[in-house]
Amino acid sequence: QQQVKQSPQSLIVQKGGIPIINCAYENTAFDYFPWYQQFPGKGPALLIAIRPDVSEKKEGRFTISFNKSAKQFSLHIMDSQPGDSATYFCAGKKASGTYKYIFGTGTRLKVLA
Amino acid sequence: KAGVTQTPRYLIKTRGQQVTLSCSPISGHRSVSWYQQTPGQGLQFLFEYFSETQRNKGNFPGRFSGRQFSNSRSEMNVSTLELGDSALYLCASSPIPGLYEQYFGPGTRLTVT
Numbered sequence: 001q002q003q004v005k006q007s008p009q010s011l012i013v014q015k016g017g018i019p020i021i022n023c024a025y026e027n028t029a030f031d032y033f034p035w036y037q038q039f040p041g042k043g044p045a046l047l048i049a050i051r052p053d054v055s056e057k058k059e060g061r062f063t064i065s066f067n068k069s070a071k072q073f074s075l076h077i078m079d080s081q082p083g084d085s086a087t088y089f090c091a092g093k094k095a096s097g098t099y100k101y102i103f104g105t106g107t108r109l110k111v112l113a
Numbered sequence: 114k115a116g117v118t119q120t121p122r123y124l125i126k127t128r129g130q131q132v133t134l135s136c137s138p139i140s141g142h143r144s145v146s147w148y149q150q151t152p153g154q155g156l157q158f159l160f161e162y163f164s165e166t167q168r169n170k171g172n173f174p175g176r177f178s179g180r181q182f183s184n185s186r187s188e189m190n191v192s193t194l195e196l197g198d199s200a201l202y203l204c205a206s207s208p209i210p211g212l213y214e215q216y217f218g219p220g221t222r223l224t225v226t
Contacts, residue, residue, distance in 0.1 A: 043203050043217035089156060100169050103156040
């Protein structure tokens with residue numbers, strides 16, 4: 001009941017396209033869902049996060065869509081650029097208590113110029 | 114504000130040896146978590162420290178241990194290294210446990226030969 005399943009494993013899009021990365025969680029106690037972006041040789045960087053009381057959150061070209069009933073959430077990257085080429089991780093966490101972050105397995109995105 | 118720093122950045126050790134990795138959190142952050150990142154297993158939680166106390170622990174053998182100092186700096190130790198311990202070890206800090214945002218350091222790349 002702790003898993004976060006992420007898909008696809010890899011994704012190639014043309015510049016300007018809208019890559020979509022999906023995650024599904026099992027633990028209904030999760031109430032915080034961040035997305036991280038990781039470039040080679042770097043640690044993951046917090047990109048955007050959502051709580052289940054909203055269905056969508058936008059920050060710049062990045063949008064999270066959240067479907068609480070389906071226990072799914074997704075990351076959309078609008079007008080994708082070659083500089084967005086990175087690995088993206090979703091995660092779930094319960095805000096309080098000693099619950100830890102549970103990460104998805106990552107999606108390697110390549111945006112072609 | 115300086116980010117999370119980890120030392121050393123790269124390390125090569127031999128099977129059976131032990132290793133100590135260091136993490137300095139963002140100034141003012143008192144919670145430190147450690148993760149192991151490998152291509153096959155993704156990001157896996159090792160442990161979390163707050164106020165020099167381990168608050169949470171992942172499913173790793175006892176060879177993996179950690180501690181936190183009064184200045185919030187943290188170290189993790191791996192004894193009797195195995196080839197499978199080769200990974201990127203990431204440290205993340207947040208102001209206090211339970212707060213949502215955590216910020217990662219660049220990681221220490223450990224290679225066990």
